[in-house]
Amino acid sequence: MRRSWRKGLGNAFGVLATSGLLLALLALGTMIATTALQAGKLTAMDAMAQAGLALSLRSVDLPGLGFLSYVVAAQVDANSAAAQVGLSQGDVIVAVGGRPVGRPNEVWGAVKARGEGPATIAWIPKPEKLWGRLQAVARPERAGEFCVTLTSIPAGSKAQEAGLQPGDVLISVGDLPVTGTRQAWEAVVAAVRSGLEEVPLEIEREGKRLKLSLHPVQRTEIPFQLDFFGAWWRFLTRIGDPRYPERTGLLSALVGSLLVVGVMALFVFPLGVGAAVYLEEYAPKNWFTEAVQILIANLAGMPSAVVGIFGLEIFARSWGLGRSVFAGGLTLALLILPQTIIATREALRAVPRWVREAAASLGATPWQVVRFHVLPYALPGIFTGFILALARALGEAAPLLLLGAFLYVTFVPKSLMDSFTIVPLQIFDWATKPQDGFSCVAAAAIIVLIITHLALNSLAIFLRNRYQRRWT
């Protein structure tokens, strides 16, 4: 009776544990899958950037047509593939590979769907290229009213093809009355975005109303290279232009993370192992060491934000280290040190007492016992604990956020007193940006972080399995 009750409880715990494990795996899988899906656009973004284009979202709100968004070439590199086909800054991209596009995400999606090779880009030239400069001219016959007039038509332009001439007054574009120079061009974009290939124009020439039709869309082929490894390599190794997601890079954050964690490791390893050896092998068992142990256990559980505040107040302000790599490393050290001490003590405790006795019975001093026996035998365990602590430090954002580390810096930190950012903060920065594409680079940076973590944890498991001693 009692037995079966216990057995039932055991089964219940078994079910709980199994479902917990399954849930964890499911969560991890979903996390990685969604992140990978987001980061999948990286290749397409890179292909676009390699063709020389940086994209930006614009929108227009015209009476009768409502709110429309469109993609504008925010930057076109000189001598790039895009520049060679005549694209320049300010041109509007309306379709890629036959797919109409209204925002950068759709452009990259179309490039990705199109695959390798040249893709046809449909674009509307910027006003200067489409119909030259427009001028608002006062109407002598009606006081206070203006009309929009063409001044000079560029040779070979779409306006010339449509038969427009200098001095023509634009009355309406795509059935919308023209009210301004910019609005006239936006009306062209809006008409094309709502599906028109031919935009009807009404003009006034020498007092007569004329109806013309404008074909504003140009079609050119740009060879896109979808280069997966190249895209990642460029993403990881450039500082880039933080304004555009397809041109930004992780280098500065990677170097910042490595430097900060390096400074942390330099402090934590000797201090942590030294403290653990002292507490485990030398310290007398009295109220003072008891108190120190309780303190360490408490520090290990301290919220990382509190550690950040401490770092800000002591390292950054009192010691005058500012928001430097050095201050960041010290702050992280404070967070990781207790954890390292605890892990090291566990590893030291796993060395059986008879080893110490055997060495001592041969006339080894306490230091020789530690130096030649306890420490070497505990080292795999110490390294395992330390690597796991390193992985945690690499993923910590809160303490350094409170320290005042920058969200992005446009240089690679070169000295310990330089400002810095770290990968988690860079992710935080990108993830909170509203523009298309930043969620993708944030996801890519998260994947870098996940891979680093998996690699470090695997290394820890490998070290443990390969070098841990069995005491038989």
Added chain:
Amino acid sequence: MKGKGASLAETTQSFLVENPIFEIRQLSVWYKAQQVLKDVTMDIPEKQVTAIIGPSGCGKSTFLRSLNRMNDLIPGMRAEGQVFFRGLNIYARSVDPVEVRRRIGMVFQVPNPFPKSIFENVAFGLRINGFNGDLKAKVQWALERAALWDEVKHCLHKSAFELSGGQQQRLCIARALAVEPEVLLMDEPCSALDPIATAKIEDLIHELKREVTIVIVTHNMQQAARISDYTAFMFLGEVLEFAPTGLLFTKPKDPKTEAYLAGRFG
């Protein structure tokens, strides 16, 4: 009443030792609040085998470990009284326990080689003691004295854990002998071994006593009778009787000794 430096006449020792290597005077040991050894006073003769017998928990091991100050390593252990080693009180303030352990070696109950090679196990004591002669020759010398050389000479760099239990225990003896201690303390060295390995260790003890003083704790009365020259019987932290082995086993003076030897308790 026993004052400081009580004479042997007042103790349980029934004979006079001419050349004592240890003169133990009123040695008491506490573990936290519990007294484990009570006023032990006895002399241990040089280059002889002295066996300590007694029922479980009577303080045999504690007594043995107090002869080279191994008890210092256990927190909560505290000793009072004197142990003179060649006339020097090893519990005096000026004495370094590390130095004591260099001259008084120890072999433990369970074979405890280091997780290193056979060679390194023996060489460790030499290295930390600043030995600067021929390390290989000295390791061979120690292994030969422990009657292990012929079995391991071809595999000196194998892990010590690959040896059998008996071989491991002889390796531990070789490790202790390498630093040429004057005394070898053995804490039930055969209790984890089979009869054949035990016989080998007993033969070894016979060989070694020509050069080294041996104090051996044993749970096995027959073993004490076979290998020792003197035997002390301990009971509840006290040495009840200390006599030449033949005498103790044939004509015990204390009724408790007699009862123990007859197997009425143990």
